[in-house]
Amino acid sequence: MLVVAAAAWWARQRAAAPAAVLLPAAPCEPRGRACEAASEGVRISLELPPRVPYLVRFPATVRVGGIEGVAGVQVRFAMEGMDMGVQPVALRRAAAGTWRGTAVLPVCASGRRDWTAEVEVIAGGGRWRARFGFAAGG
Numbered sequence: 001m002l003v004v005a006a007a008a009w010w011a012r013q014r015a016a017a018p019a020a021v022l023l024p025a026a027p028c029e030p031r032g033r034a035c036e037a038a039s040e041g042v043r044i045s046l047e048l049p050p051r052v053p054y055l056v057r058f059p060a061t062v063r064v065g066g067i068e069g070v071a072g073v074q075v076r077f078a079m080e081g082m083d084m085g086v087q088p089v090a091l092r093r094a095a096a097g098t099w100r101g102t103a104v105l106p107v108c109a110s111g112r113r114d115w116t117a118e119v120e121v122i123a124g125g126g127r128w129r130a131r132f133g134f135a136a137g138g
Contacts, residue, residue, distance in 0.1 A: 020120065020127035029134045030117065034063065037119075037130030042066040044119050044130040046075070052115075052136040054107045062091055062099045062119050070123045073099040078116050079108060088120075105136050113137050 023044060028035035032050030036043055043065035049058050062073050073091045078084065084106055091099035105115065113135045121128045 020129045023128060023130045025130050025132055028132070030132045031134050034061075035132050037132070040066075042128055044121060044128060046117055046119050046130070046132050048117070048134060052105065052134065054105050054137050057102045057104055060089065060091065060101055060103055060117070061094075062121075064097050064099065064121050067121055067123045067126075067128065070099075070121055072122045074120050075101070075103065076118045076120070077103060077105055078118065079112060079114065080116065082108065082110070082112070084108065107137070 021039075021042075023037035023039045023042060025037040026035060030046045030048045031052060032048075034045040034047040036045040038044070043063075045063045047061045052058055060075050062075065064070055064073065070093075074088045075091065076088045077086045086103075086105065089101050089103045091101035094100040115134055115136050117132045117134065119130045119132070
């Protein structure tokens, strides 16, 4: 009986987090303006500076609407097919529905400039994600 109880407890602890809902993003590059992904009343927007430099801190602003009790917001910067070693950036609440933070991008040795910013919002047992493509550097 104890073994069965322990196995059940272990299985609950190891259960995967609920799958994230990926919102469709508009074809918009978030440099110098806010780009929004929305679905079923949920809105996530991302704004980066007009120029996103390499090896220099730059700000990222996320606005969230239609989600109550947001516990955290983070942005992951990635390059398709490349391991750039960039860690997720945890943003801090700046105002109701607004989260801000800073990030740094490495230079790609191949010369590529195409990046994806994936915003993840965590609230009340749910997760929502939105992806935005942009060009960095130059």
